[in-house]
Amino acid sequence: MTNPFVQPIVSNRPAGRPSPAVDDRDSVLFADCPELIGTPFAYAREEEIYGEGEDAEFVYRVVAGAVRTHKVLSDGRRLITGFHLPGDLFGFEQGESYRHTAEALSDTKVRIFRRRQIERVAAQRADVACHLWDMAANGLRSAQDHMLLLGRRSAHERVAAILLDVDTRLGGTGTFDLPMTRRDIADYLGLTIETVSRTFSLLEAERALVRSGARTVTLHRVRLRRMVED
DSSP: OOOTTSSOSOOSSSSOBOOSOOOGGGSBSSTTOTTOBOEEEEEOTTOEEEOTTSBOOEEEEEEESOEEEEEEOTTSOEEEEEEEOTTOEEOOOSSSBOSSEEEESSSEEEEEEEHHHHHHHHHHOHHHHHHHHHHHHHHHHHHHHHHHHHHHOOHHHHHHHHHHHHHHHTTSOSEEEOSSOHHHHHHHHTOOHHHHHHHHHHHHHTTSEEEETTTEEEEOHHHHHHHHHO
16 A cells, blocks of 8 residues: 555555545544544555555545455455445554455545554543544444354345445435445355345345445335344
């Protein structure tokens, strides 16, 4: 990843460029914390933000677009470990290096924060430390939910659950553009792309969702929730 902190924010890559149109409300990591101001950056679709094993120097907040994190298993399979949508933080590691690779799912704008600076401020301010604790707790809960989804749910239930989750995180209107492809969904849910495609068709036949265009879906949330809860 091009490092915007140690050189002018100019990249030889096609993206990884400064973003001039990021809302000032997204400039700080936490509300009422002017000590933690991020640097705007932009990535093109499918561009790597950081790679597994690289030094975990920075923390990122999604301003617009979407990001996936993944690992490649020893047999070459890709396991997507998370999707990060506007407002989400990612890249905060316990160790000194990133455990996953992060890539932009679409043209994406982020704010980049220095990890060491966050840690210094947290040591001085209890409210920032509490925010970081909440982040860690939410991350643990998401990992537990993902494990349950993979281990105890049918394909129907898995796809219904991720659709409801994305809808909630994008504002809960019931209609949204899926930021990820079906292959991304398959690699996140531990399914084949054929199974995901077939499940979408079955959910549409059951009137649990309506598709319009390549990515836009409208959910019948009551029916989807019933599938997940039952």
